[in-house]
Amino acid sequence: MKKASEYRFTAVFTIAILLIVLVTLILNIWGLRPYYERQKIRSMQEAYREIDDAVKDDEIDELSDILDDYSERENISIAIYDSYTSMVLVSSERDNEYLLKRLRDRLFAGRGPVNEETVTQTGDYTITRTDTDIEFFGYCNDNRIMVLMSTPVQSMVYAAEQSNHFLILAGIAALILGIIAVVILTGKVSRMYKLELENERLQHDLDEKEKQNQIQREFVANVSHELKTPITVIRGYAEGLAEGMCQDEESRNYYAGIIVDETERMHQIVQQLLMLSKIESGQDELELSEFCLSDMLGDVTASMGILADQKHVDIVRDIEEQVNVRADELKIESVITNYLSNAVHHVNDNGRIDVRLKTEGQRVYVSVFNTGNPIPENELEHIWDKFYKVDKAHSGNYGGSGIGLSIVKAVMDAHGMPYGVKNHEDGVEFWFELEKK
Numbered sequence: 001m002k003k004a005s006e007y008r009f010t011a012v013f014t015i016a017i018l019l020i021v022l023v024t025l026i027l028n029i030w031g032l033r034p035y036y037e038r039q040k041i042r043s044m045q046e047a048y049r050e051i052d053d054a055v056k057d058d059e060i061d062e063l064s065d066i067l068d069d070y071s072e073r074e075n076i077s078i079a080i081y082d083s084y085t086s087m088v089l090v091s092s093e094r095d096n097e098y099l100l101k102r103l104r105d106r107l108f109a110g111r112g113p114v115n116e117e118t119v120t121q122t123g124d125y126t127i128t129r130t131d132t133d134i135e136f137f138g139y140c141n142d143n144r145i146m147v148l149m150s151t152p153v154q155s156m157v158y159a160a161e162q163s164n165h166f167l168i169l170a171g172i173a174a175l176i177l178g179i180i181a182v183v184i185l186t187g188k189v190s191r192m193y194k195l196e197l198e199n200e201r202l203q204h205d206l207d208e209k210e211k212q213n214q215i216q217r218e219f220v221a222n223v224s225h226e227l228k229t230p231i232t233v234i235r236g237y238a239e240g241l242a243e244g245m246c247q248d249e250e251s252r253n254y255y256a257g258i259i260v261d262e263t264e265r266m267h268q269i270v271q272q273l274l275m276l277s278k279i280e281s282g283q284d285e286l287e288l289s290e291f292c293l294s295d296m297l298g299d300v301t302a303s304m305g306i307l308a309d310q311k312h313v314d315i316v317r318d319i320e321e322q323v324n325v326r327a328d329e330l331k332i333e334s335v336i337t338n339y340l341s342n343a344v345h346h347v348n349d350n351g352r353i354d355v356r357l358k359t360e361g362q363r364v365y366v367s368v369f370n371t372g373n374p375i376p377e378n379e380l381e382h383i384w385d386k387f388y389k390v391d392k393a394h395s396g397n398y399g400g401s402g403i404g405l406s407i408v409k410a411v412m413d414a415h416g417m418p419y420g421v422k423n424h425e426d427g428v429e430f431w432f433e434l435e436k437k
Contacts, residue, residue, distance in 0.1 A: 089145070124140075233262045272403045279411060293364060300336045308347075312350045313350070320357050325436060347370040352370070364433060366433070367429050369429040384406060387403065415434070
């Protein structure tokens with residue numbers, strides 16, 4: 001991916017340089033000569049104004065300086081002719097004869113070249129263009145002194161061609177240097193990018209390690225908290241037995257029963273933690289088999305009937321018959337048991353629990369709904385966390401460890417099947433799906 005990015009960057013840069021050179025070359029070919037011609041015409045007009053001012057002020061000596069300046073700087077040949085005496089007052093020496101010949105052709109033959117084109121014409125002067133020259137003919141304001149100017153067009157064409165050649169060479173040089181620069185730059189950027197990725201990866205590892213440490217600390221604290229109560233109860237009742245506080249058999253049996261119950265509670269917590277740890281670590285692989293989910297749901301529901309009757313709660317079953325699935329039977333049973341146990345312990349007194357199983361295409365949808373208070377929206381995403389309890393006080397009353405829904409999450413994730421929870425106005429619905437066999 002990094003190499004592909006470098007190639008794309010180099011390609012974009014190369015195409016950009018080529019486009020710039022191509023556009024500039026086109027502008028030079030079509031626009032450079034007209035630009036040069038306009039600049040020459042402006043120079044001729046400026047030269048005419050300076051000559052006219054010198055003639056008006058009778059400063060004839062300055063004319064030579066003006067002619068030398070424009071001849072050397074602008075490559076414009078200039079001749080100043082006295083039409084009364086038919087004498088050339090001053091001119092560019094090398095073009096004197098040519099300009100006079102052009103002047104005689106205009107004055108006496110009344111013609112210019114066949115391909116002549118008038119560029120600018122006023123009452124004082126005329127500027128024409130031919131294939132070879134741009135020429136200026138005009139009178140100063142005294143209507144006596146005539147000004148003749150000429151500049152070769154070929155020099156402009158040659159200049160444009162040389163400019164284009166230089167532009168092409170410069171473009172090639174810029175392209176080569178640019179590609180070298182891009183390669184060097186992308187190499188540096190790649191190294192910086194790689195270093196940045198390494199830093200991000202290192203920071204991510206540090207954050208992840210800190211997160212794991214925090215989870216581990218919370219896990220140890222939660223386990224300690226969950227085991228603290230039954231250990232305290234067991235110790236208290238065991239000490240009571242040891243100190244002879246129970247003189248009659250009924251009291252001793254009561255104390256012993258509480259110790260057994262708390263021991264069983266600790267055993268369940270440890271077993272749940274072991275199961276959850278094995279599933280999450282991948283050590284406990286799924287044992288897939290085909291079984292009837294309808295029968296399993298009916299059996300688990302029936303086993304919860306005693307607890308439901310104690311709270312005067314009705315369990316309403318809506319279960320399709322003979323729905324077979326292929327999954328890990330024991331683990332799916334733990335999911336159903338946790339859902340139903342959670343519903344029984346959170347349903348309001350004289351409430352209702354709805355257990356449904358229905359098929360939707362190739363999926364089997366199982367849900368357990370209980371009437372009662374909905375789960376706060378800000379806590380919905382946390383209920384699958386280990387040891388998380390929405391109603392902590394109530395959970396303590398019925399001995400909930402906060403591990404059940406974490407086991408549901410681990411089991412369903414291992415199966416790769418969806419699960420979740422929905423709030424309703426009058427209660428909460430937990431659900432999961434499996435593939436129909």
